[in-house]
Amino acid sequence: MKTWKSLLLGACAPVLLSACATTTPVLLTAETATPSPAAEAAKPKPKYGSFGFDTAGMDRTVAPGDSFYDYASGGWMKTTEIPADRGSYNTFGVLTDVAAERTRAIVEDSAKGDAPAGSDARKIGDFYASFMDEAAIEAAGLTPLKPELARIDAIKTRADLSRELGATLRADVDALNATDYTTDRLFGLWVAEDMNDTSKYRPYLMQGGLGMPDREYYLDASPRFQDLRAKYKAHIASMLELAGYDDAQARAGRILGLEIAIARAHWTVDATGDIAKANTVWSRADLARKAPGVDWSAYLQAAGMGQQPTFGPWQSSAITAISKLVGSQPIATWKDYLAFHAVERGAPFLSKAFVDEHFAFNSTALAGTPQQRERWKRGVDNTSGALGEAVGKLYVERHFTPEAKAQMQEMVKNILTAFGARIDRLDWMSPDTKAKAHEKLANFRVGVGYPDKWLDYSGLQIVRGDAYGNWERGELFKYRRNVAKLAGPVNRDEWWMTPQTVNALNLPMQNMIVFPAAILEPTFFDPDADAAVNYGAIGGVIGHEVVHGFDDTGALFDAKGNLRNWWTPADMAQFKTRSQALAAQYSAYEPLPGLHLNGNQVLGENIADLAGLASAYDAYHLSLNGQPPPVIDGFTADQRFYLGWAQNYRSKFREATLRRNVLSGVHSPGEYRAQTVRNQDPWYPAFEVKAGQGLYLAPDQRVKIW
Structure with missing residues (x-):
């Protein structure tokens, strides 16, 4: 544009x-x-x-x-x-459809494979083509997820657990956007200007850990939400069964119980929006003193922030209470929880059985959406998610x-x-x-x-044919780019x-x-x-x-x-x-x-x-x-x-x-x-x-x- x-x-x-x-x-x-009649006729309508x-x-x-x-x-x-693949439709949705069609042309042109190796256009095309290659994804089955599941299975101690939790931390939240303030990972990270001194950055830790949208989905006693919790438990069990876990119903019950405990710790949307209350600064020592239960040395080392001296726990009491659960709940329950969420996050990039089960709960049960979006639309969104500004360069050249x-x-x-x-x-x-x-x-x-x-994507490796790996590396690239900001000057x-x-x-x-x-x-x-x-x-x-x-x-x-x-x-x-x-x-x-x-x-x-x-x-x-x-x-x-x-x-x-x-x-x-x-x-x-x-x-x- x-x-x-x-x-x-x-x-x-x-x-x-x-x-x-x-x-x-x-x-x-x-x-x-007052234009002349000739000028009026020539004016674009x-x-x-x-x-x-x-x-x-x-x-x-x-x-x-x-x-x-x-x-x-x-x-x-x-x-x-309302389109069958949507939970709602509005003016924003109409324009999103326009942007998606335009972006589709860009990524499909890039997917032809004639762009130079290593170029942004090649990465865009390879990411999209990999996601669209359903045959290769079906053939891979659960294989792309096995390394993460093996790490989870190897957890023996609280330090191991904290290390794995830290390794899965991602920059996937925004404290000032209440539609994006929580994550299904135990905590979320938002790296932004320090609210007390915007000449430097601060890493804000955000409450997370829930697979449903908000604490009310876990705590509301009405029949509507009791039914959703039952459906969520069944969904957890189905995902675990697809991943090859036995005794899935019992595991699902324990996972749901853990998430209910996490939900009790969560701040409401109102409280999260209270900036003055949320603007808390903790030192590295404060994390261990005020949020015991997590081995913070192991956690932060695995998260790439081993030397970071200060943090902003946005929902401080929630960070404290969730950390306590890490130290008190059985390690076996945490392993089940981590395994389920690993499968849940990766499902859109795995074989059809995972995709369909993920959609059935997250879109149909939670949002009432009857039909899954066409694969090319999901491919466009995921490509923009990983290579957004690279796609954006091409978009504005054509359309603005x-x-x-x-x-x-x-x-x-x-x-x-x-x-x-x-x-x-x-x-x-x-x-x-x-x-x-x-x-x-x-x-x-x-x-x-x-x-x-524009952002520089030269450090992001995209491999044609590796849909899951491309998504995983894209998330890690975004995370590392955000953590790296902590050591540099503020980009205003x-x-x-x-x-x-x-x-x-x-x-x-x-x-x-x-x-x-x-x-x-x-x-x-x-x-x-x-x-x-x-x-x-x-x-x-x-x-x-x-x-x-x-x-x-x-x-x-x-x-x-x-x-x-x-x-x-x-x-x-x-x-x-x-x-x-x-x-x-x-x-x-x-x-x-x-x-x-x-x-x-x-x-x-x-x-x-x-x-x-x-x-x-x-x-x-x-x-x-x-x-x-x-x-x-x-x-x-x-x-x-x-x-x-x-x-x-x-x-x-x-x-x-x-x-x-x-x-x-x-x-x-x-x-x-x-x-x-x-x-x-x-x-x-x-x-x-x-x-x-x-x-x-x-x-x-x-x-x-x-």
């Missing part, structure tokens, strides 16, 4: 727009000029409709004030089926233009300016706190499309996301936001769409990521990304009061009978939606430079803006997936994200929303934070 040269916007490098944040913005004026919005997906029989989500997306909801990047950068600058103006207008914040907020905003750095510097421009990922990201300790190329597609962003729709859609996403720097988590980090209080006590009290009003509003939503959203669990994302959308609205009107916007197909500019936002979040869920998202996710379901408009004053006159309608809030009930 791009060319290799840096695409400069004024004096700003592509991932360093902060230098421009305090200067006069470059304002988009797409709607201010947007992908959706006449102005970039899918009007066919609306349901105009619904009043916007009763359900803006159904009004904007009800037609889409009625005609869209300099013009699209420049347009996005201008929108970002406008939204940063608009958010700065919103800070100035706050009537509840003191001048001192406002000055600190402006300092942070002025130091924002923004990545659009792709990173300036690390992206953490590949260009072919349909998502966006705020990095609080880097004070940076990132928009990968793959999300910069219709309906989120269409260079040929009406500016109002673009500002509502991708502008709302840009605003969302900007505001993450000032949400209930981001507000705790200063301009340098350090965890430092820059608020007056009175201002922080006001911020918390307003935030709790938003949490209460979302806690009233009931996606399934008896299952409400946890307003605090989803608070950060909803603050970002609330103020991000408001900032995008202001930026759109700034971009008009005082000129009146046109009415298009009977829709005013404000209507088009809010419809662009709503289109972002049209989505459908299978019940099991929705329940899982509500219990363990930090994002509200799409319906409730779309309806954040009820807190936006301009939305009411735009759609003539009146008292008595379902979404109507009196002015004093509309939550305003930023």
